[in-house]
Amino acid sequence: MSHTLSRRVLLGGAAAGLAAPAIAQQKAAARLVIVGGGFGGATAARYARIHHPEMEVTLIEPKTRFITCPYGNLILDGKRQLGQISFNYDGLRKRGVKVAQASATGIDAAAKRVRLDKGAAVAYDRLIVSPGIAIRWGALEGYTEALSATIPHAWIPNDGTQIMTLRRQLEAMENGGVVGFALPENPFRCPPGPYERISLVASYLKKHKPRSKILALDAKETFSKQGLFQDGWKALYGDMIEWVPGNKDGRVARVEADRTLVTEFGTRHKVAVANVIPPQYAAAIARESGLVDKSGWVPVDPRSFEAKAAPGVYVVGDATNGAPLPKSGFVASNTAKHAVACAVASLKGEAPPAGLYFNTCYSHVGDDYGISVVGVYRPSETAFVEVPNSGGVSPRGDLPEQRKLESGYADGWYASIAKDMFS
C-alpha cells in the first residue's frame, strides 16, 4: 500500500467518525528497499530510519562486513589496519533497518519487486539502488579475474583480499624494485584515488625500500589534483615516481602474467609489483536490470536521482552517470539522503526537494600532508551544475600548515562519514 493511499484511508476514516488510533494501527508502512550497503546504501538506510521512521526500511547486502575503499590506501603505508576500515550492519539493525543478507539479482520495476539470489523477492514502494562498480573484465587485454589474484586491482574492497595482496607484495619486494601502475581512462571510481595510492606506496618505499621506483602508466593526459600531487611527489619523494601520460606512451594495452605491462605502442615494462586499475562500469544489478545506457553507467534525473529507465527506482553512487559529480564515497552518501527525500516526496505525490549536492575528497600524499578538492552542485533539469566561483582544489605552494591541517581533516572526515553510515 502506498503512503499516499494509506494517508487517504486514514483521513477518510477519521472523517467517517472511526477511531483514528485503530485506523493508524492498520496503516501499512511504506516500504523503502535499498540495494547495496556501501556509502550510498548504508547512509540511505540510516537517514531514512531517523528522518522517516514511519517507513519500513530493508537493506539488501550480501556481505556481513563492509570494507571501505577510502582509507584502503593507508593500509599500504601501514597507517591503517584492515579492521579499522571494516564495518558491520549491527548499528543499522539497532535502528530498525531490516538487513537482508542476500544478493539482489534483478529488479522488476513494473511489479516493484527485487529478486534475490536465494529465489525470494522483496516488494517495495520505492527502491534505492547504490550498487557500486564492477570491473569490466575483457576490456584490458590479458587482465583476467584469475590474474587479479596475483596482479591485484584493489579497486573493489570485497573481503579485503585485494588490498592485502598488494600490501604483502610490497612487503616481499626487494629494495630497488619497480612498482608499476596501469591507470584507466575516465570515468572510474574515485578520480584522485590512484594518485593517493601512488603517494602512499611511495611513502612506504621511502621508509622501507628507498632505492625502489614507481612507474605510473596512465591512459590519461591529466588527472585530479594533478599539480598538487606532483608538487607533493617532488617535495616528499624526489624522483622516485615517474608518471607517464597517455600521449607519452603511458596507455597500457596488455597485461602479461609475469607482471609485464605492455603499452599501446608496444613498450614492455616488466615490474616487480604491479597494480592494474582496469576499466569499470556499473555493478551487475544495474546492468542486468536495464538501468544503464550504452556507457555502462546509469543515467539519472539530476533533480531526484530517479533512474531514467525505471520510475520509482533511485540510483546513487559510483554506478551513476553523474559527471561532473565525481564517483566518490562522499557524493554517494550525500546524494543518498537526497534520494531518500525524493522517494518520500514521491510517495506523498510531491515534487522532489531542491537539490544541493556536496563533495569533498581528501587525499593523503604523505605523513601530515593532505590535499583536497571541493565541489558544490545544483541540478538543472538535465545536468548537474557546479556552483560558479565555489569549490576547487587546495592552494599550491609551500604550505606545510595547510597540508597538515588537511591531513587531519581527512581523518575527521573518515570517522564522521563512517558514523553517518553505520552508527
Add this chain to the structure above:
Amino acid sequence: MKLAYAVSMFVTFGAFAPSALFAAEPVPLSAQGCVGCHGVRGTGSDPTPRIAGRPAAEIVSQLKAFASNQRPGTIMGRIARGYSDADIVAIAAYFSAQK
C-alpha cells in the same frame, strides 16, 4: 563591515526563517554536506570542530567571512562560496538547534 552586514542579515531573516524551515524540512538537505566532516548533527569529528549548538548568528557570520576570504580557511572558503544566503540561514538554524 561584511561581518556586521552578515549578522544583521541573519537577524532580519532570523525572526521567521528557522520555524518556517523546520516546518517544511526538519533537517535541511543543505546541512547534510556539513555533517560529512563536522560529524553527525555537527557534533565534531576530531580535529574537525564541533558546530552543534553554536549561535546561529555566529555560524552565519563565520560562513560569510569564509566565503569572502575575510577569515582565512584551509577549505571552508571553497565550501562556503557554494551556498546561498538562504542555505546559510537554514544551515545555521539547524546546527544552532543541535546539542
